[in-house]
Amino acid sequence: MGSTFHGLEVAKRGMAVQQMALYTTGHNIANANTPGYSRQRVNFVQSEPYPPASLNRPQIPGQMGTGVEAGSIERVRDRFFDWQYRGENNKLGYWQAQADALKKMEDIMNEPSDSGLSKTMDQFWQAFQDLSANPENTGARSVVRQRGLAVVETFHYLADSLTSIQNDLANEIQVTVKSINSIAEQLYKINQQIAEVEPHGYLPNDLYDERDRLLDELSALVKIEVEPKPSGGNALKTAEGSYDVYIFDGNGQRQLLVNGNQGYQTLSVSPSASSSPEMPPGPLTGLLLGGSSIPFVASGKLKGLIEAYGYDDGSGVKGIYPDMLKKLDTLAYSFAKRFNEVHQTGYTLSPSNPGGLFFSDLTQVDGAAKAIQLSSNIDDLNNIAASSAPNEPGNGLNAIRLANVKNSNFANLQNPAPSVSYPITAGTLQAYYESMIGQLGVDTQQANRLVNNSEVLRQSVEERRQSVSGVSLDEEMTNMIRFQHAYNAAARTITTIDEMLDKIINGMGIVGR
Amino acid sequence: MMRVTQSMLTQNMLRNLSQSYERLGKIQDQLSTGKKIARPSDDPVVAIKGMAYRTNLTEVEQFKRNFSEAHNWIDASDSALNEATQVLQRIRELVVQASNDTYEQSQREHIAKEIDELKNHLVSIANTQIAGKYIFNGTDTLRPPVNLDDPVNKVSTNTEQVKIELLKGIQLPVNVNPTRVFTYSATPGQGLFSDLEALVNDLEAGKSGQELNGYLSYIDKHIDNVLAERAELGARSNRLELMEARVDEQEVIAQQILSDNEDADIERVITDLKTQESVHRAALGVGARIIQPTLLDFLR
Numbered sequence: 001m002g003s004t005f006h007g008l009e010v011a012k013r014g015m016a017v018q019q020m021a022l023y024t025t026g027h028n029i030a031n032a033n034t035p036g037y038s039r040q041r042v043n044f045v046q047s048e049p050y051p052p053a054s055l056n057r058p059q060i061p062g063q064m065g066t067g068v069e070a071g072s073i074e075r076v077r078d079r080f081f082d083w084q085y086r087g088e089n090n091k092l093g094y095w096q097a098q099a100d101a102l103k104k105m106e107d108i109m110n111e112p113s114d115s116g117l118s119k120t121m122d123q124f125w126q127a128f129q130d131l132s133a134n135p136e137n138t139g140a141r142s143v144v145r146q147r148g149l150a151v152v153e154t155f156h157y158l159a160d161s162l163t164s165i166q167n168d169l170a171n172e173i174q175v176t177v178k179s180i181n182s183i184a185e186q187l188y189k190i191n192q193q194i195a196e197v198e199p200h201g202y203l204p205n206d207l208y209d210e211r212d213r214l215l216d217e218l219s220a221l222v223k224i225e226v227e228p229k230p231s232g233g234n235a236l237k238t239a240e241g242s243y244d245v246y247i248f249d250g251n252g253q254r255q256l257l258v259n260g261n262q263g264y265q266t267l268s269v270s271p272s273a274s275s276s277p278e279m280p281p282g283p284l285t286g287l288l289l290g291g292s293s294i295p296f297v298a299s300g301k302l303k304g305l306i307e308a309y310g311y312d313d314g315s316g317v318k319g320i321y322p323d324m325l326k327k328l329d330t331l332a333y334s335f336a337k338r339f340n341e342v343h344q345t346g347y348t349l350s351p352s353n354p355g356g357l358f359f360s361d362l363t364q365v366d367g368a369a370k371a372i373q374l375s376s377n378i379d380d381l382n383n384i385a386a387s388s389a390p391n392e393p394g395n396g397l398n399a400i401r402l403a404n405v406k407n408s409n410f411a412n413l414q415n416p417a418p419s420v421s422y423p424i425t426a427g428t429l430q431a432y433y434e435s436m437i438g439q440l441g442v443d444t445q446q447a448n449r450l451v452n453n454s455e456v457l458r459q460s461v462e463e464r465r466q467s468v469s470g471v472s473l474d475e476e477m478t479n480m481i482r483f484q485h486a487y488n489a490a491a492r493t494i495t496t497i498d499e500m501l502d503k504i505i506n507g508m509g510i511v512g513r
Numbered sequence: 514m515m516r517v518t519q520s521m522l523t524q525n526m527l528r529n530l531s532q533s534y535e536r537l538g539k540i541q542d543q544l545s546t547g548k549k550i551a552r553p554s555d556d557p558v559v560a561i562k563g564m565a566y567r568t569n570l571t572e573v574e575q576f577k578r579n580f581s582e583a584h585n586w587i588d589a590s591d592s593a594l595n596e597a598t599q600v601l602q603r604i605r606e607l608v609v610q611a612s613n614d615t616y617e618q619s620q621r622e623h624i625a626k627e628i629d630e631l632k633n634h635l636v637s638i639a640n641t642q643i644a645g646k647y648i649f650n651g652t653d654t655l656r657p658p659v660n661l662d663d664p665v666n667k668v669s670t671n672t673e674q675v676k677i678e679l680l681k682g683i684q685l686p687v688n689v690n691p692t693r694v695f696t697y698s699a700t701p702g703q704g705l706f707s708d709l710e711a712l713v714n715d716l717e718a719g720k721s722g723q724e725l726n727g728y729l730s731y732i733d734k735h736i737d738n739v740l741a742e743r744a745e746l747g748a749r750s751n752r753l754e755l756m757e758a759r760v761d762e763q764e765v766i767a768q769q770i771l772s773d774n775e776d777a778d779i780e781r782v783i784t785d786l787k788t789q790e791s792v793h794r795a796a797l798g799v800g801a802r803i804i805q806p807t808l809l810d811f812l813r
Contacts, residue, residue, distance in 0.1 A: 033520065106552045112563035112775070122571040129575045133582040133677050136646060136654055350655075387652070392673055394646060394654030394688075400678045430568060438561040441553025448554060459528065463521055472518040477808040 002050060002064060004504070007497040010067035014490035017044060017068045022483045024073060028471045036213030038469035040205055043071035074238060075205040081465040082212060086219035088458035090300050093220035095454055097304025099447035101169060101320055106444055108161045111437045118433060120154045121406055123147050128403035132396030135386040136349065145378055148358065152372050155332045159325060159369035166321045169309040173269060173284075176221055176302050181266050183218045184245070184257050187211060188264040191242035195261040198241065199233020208240055215245070222300040223248040229260045247289075250296035250313070255289050265290030283310040283317045320443070325369070327436050330423045333368035334432075337420060338413070339405050345416050346385030346398030355385025355398070365423050406430055519807070526800045533793045540786045543777040550775060559775055566771040573764045576679055580757050583677050586687035587750050590648055593641045594689070594743045600631050600638070601736045607631075608712065608729055614722040625716035632709040636661060639668075639695040649691040651675070658691050661706060667697040668706065679756050685749065689742045694735075702731045705738075 003009075021042040031037040049063035110116045127147040131140040190211045197204040218224055227244040235241070242261045246254035258264040270286045270293060284306055286293045296311065297303050310319030336359035346355040357375035362368050377383050388397035401415070411426040424432050542551050553560035610616065611624045639649050639659040650658035651671030658669035674686035698704030701711065708731045715725060 102554070103552075106554060109553075111553060112550075112560050112567060118564045118568065119571075122568050126571060126575045126578075129579060129678065133579055134644070134646075137644070389652070389673070392652035392671075394650075394675050395652040395673060397676060397684070400676075400684065403678075430565070434561045434564050437553050437564060438557050441555075441557030441560050444552070444554030445557060463525075464515075466518060466521045466524075467516045470516075470518040470520055472516065474808040477812060481812070 002058070002060070004501070006050070006064075006066075007500075008494060010065070011490045011493040011497065013047065013067040013069060014493070015487055017042070017070050018483045018487035018490060020070050020073075022480065022487065025476050025480050025483065029473065029476050032471040032473060032476075036209050036216070037471070038075040038077040038205075038209055038212075039471045040073055040075050042073050044068050045071035072203055072236060072238065073205065074203060075208060076469055077208075077212075078465070078468045081461060081468065082215070085458065085461045085465055086216060086224065088454055088461055089216060089219045090223050092451065092454040092458050093301035094299045094304040095447055095450040097301045098308060098320070099444065099451045101165070101304070101308035102440065102444040102447050104165050105162065105320065105324060105440060108158060108165065109437060109440060117151075117154050117158060118430075120147075120150050121430075121433075124151045125403045125406050128399045131384070131386050132399035132403065135396040135399060136393040138381055141349075141381040141384050141386075144384055145374070145381060148374050148378070152359070152374055155328070155369045155372050159328055159332075162321055162325050162328070166309055166325075169305055169321065173302070173305045173309060176305060177267050177269060180218065180221050180257075180302070183214050183221075184264040184266070187214055187218075187243065187245055187258045188261070190214070191258065191261040194240070195231045195242045198231035198235040198239045201234045201236055203236060203239060211243065215243075218245070220300065221302050223298045224257075225254055248298040249287075249289075249294040250298060252298055253294075255294055257289070283312040283319065283322060285312050324436070324440070326365075327432075329365050329368040331369070331429060331432055331436070332372045333362050333365045334410065334422050334424045335405070335429055336362050336368070336372050337422070338408070338410075338418070338429075339402065341416055341419055342398070342401050342405055343385050345388075346402070347387040347390045347392070348385050349382040349387070349393055352387070352390045352392075354390075356383060358384070358402075519805075522803045526796070526803055529796050530793075530800060533789070533796050536789050537786075537793060540782055540789055543782045544779070544786065547777055547779070548775050549777045563771070563775045566767065566774055570764070570767040570771055572681070573760060573767050576760050577757075577764060579677050579679055580753070580760065583679060583685060583687045583753055585643060586648060586675065586677075587746055587753060589641065589643045590687075590689050591743060591746050591750070593638050593648070594694070594739050594746070597635060597638050597694070598736060598739050598743070600635055601732060601739065604628055604631050604709070604712075605729065605732045605736070608725060608732060611716060612722040612725040612729070616722075618719050621716045621719065625713045628709065628716070629713050632706065632713070635695075635705070635709070639691065648688055649695060651688065651691065659695055659706070661697075661710075668692075668695050668704075679753070680760065683756075685753065685756070687749075689746060694738050694742055696738075702734065705735045708732070708735070 024040050024042050028039045047066045047069045050066050051057040124147040127144045131144050134140045190207055194204050194207050225246045228241040230241040244260050245258035247257045249255050268288045269284055270288050308320045310317055310322035340357050343355045343358040356377040360373045360375045386399040387395040407428050409428055410422055410424045550556050550559050607624050611621050636659045640657040641648055646654040647657055650669045652673035653671045661667050672690055672692050675688040676684035676686050678684050696704040697706045712728050
């Protein structure tokens, strides 16, 4: 025979567990809008039936249920979606960084417009046409000089603005590295807390959520991989353990960032910022993880920023901004050098001498866009060599030739033959600049498209994840009613048993009284 | 079955709304700038074509500017030579008069004075300037071509052409060759100014009508020289006009190509705007509706 009070115990357990479920429902509703929160569920399990198999068991027809108990409180989440989300988020981070950098570059280049380099060059060319019609006119010469100045200043402006954006990118790299380190530290601390809770048989659901949120954040910055490590002790089978977090380097090798609850590594850029608080002016040569060098990172915002800023992986400097600056230097160098060559074949106005330099001589392609200057020779307007022959003030043939420098094909330079080998080997300056802008446009278009694509993909994964883990108020309400009714019913059982007991205690053995 | 929650709906709604705003923004850009694209990445091909077409248009506009300069030269030269022809005709008349032996010496001296003045006038015609440039001195435009007081270089010998680029690679000479008109020579009949000086001297020296008559053929030859240069100028002016018509046409074409390439098709953009507007309104309407009551509102 079972105990007289067996029913009371069953009902009490039922009430306690339904109450727990109701509180969990409350927790879900309260966190309906918390980012990264996954809904939680109380796992109801039947408690051990009575009697258990044993030598002294009472002989009753069968085992009798003893009610319910809460097996555990679990969060509803699918780790596969997390993995997918982080993959897409990583791509989005990379393309977003690239698209931002390219968009800023487009803003600076400002083509096609009536104020870009192309227009300035056109006006310079026009000034020489006007000079060719009026070679002896000081006004026309003065316009040529001013337009020359405008070309020089446009080159300076473009190069300086690109460099200044490059410095901003350097700062952004620093900030990104700092936030990677901060996330690594937080992950390590959460791992520690989890490793302390789990061996006691608990599931620290809210810590899990926070850890997953941090991993989502980290995945936008670098490509990561997570490996759970069981906590040991009395941990539940469903316990997630502490996470080892790896980041992928440029060669696709994984590198340990967070070593479970043991510690974490600090990421830093190389060369490190030693002299100035800002980044080094040169390209990055690598990254240091915990003091040892790794070959950059695979994908993610950090990679996008590094590629925009410029890096040197041992085979020369690469990157969006260094490339554009280099092209601008090539353009400025070829333009100034060739222009000088043609200018020197002409003759000045008075006294009529062979033409000197128009732009001051550039010695190297590197930095030409910043170094290009009008020669001090041109301070005297008479020194503009518009004439093709000495002592012919009315001769404007050299001015026409100068005007045509913009459109002369570098594959076939004549009159005069080139004195140096040009970095531009074919096509005109105009075509070279057009291809620069075309390339920029195509790259930006591609980055924008991929930002959109990966955003859509991430969104769809996020939707599926929300579908699993998101809190639905209707569902919680339904559950609330279910739990409430079960709770009420359990209470009603107690009343019934109470009446039963009343019968036994107060109403039995009083026959005939 | 996929579980759908309120927050999923609201997130989607917000995303759709912001996409709708983005499209509206693009249409607004197109309408307010009148251009299809605002940055190269909108359409790289249109962007680089646009740069090339702009350069093309600037070139054509510049050539048009050069045309007025060329007209200036040719018109000024022509009118100067026209005047020179008239002066020479007058001199010829005077010589015909003077070769009449009924003229007395004093009358011939008057004629000599007039011819001397006309000669000086021819010098000033030869030294015509436009915008500070001597147009009858080849490329040596800063010095007067004729200076009869100079013992050696009385007239200029500069035969260089002044060329102006009027089409890509086509440079048209705009000046006349002054050494064919304004000449000075020791040989009689070879130099305009030398012949006139000799004529004046002969008139003053009281040479006979027969002798003076010889100058008529010289003067006729000089008139011929001037007319030959004017004929060439006329031909060149003709060519100039043909080229100008062509450049005018090119300008229209260049502008049209530029416009075709990058100007927004306003009718289409406005239609797009209208469509997008309805889509946006629908999105807003849906947005208002998906924030539905929950089960909570029906429980009591």
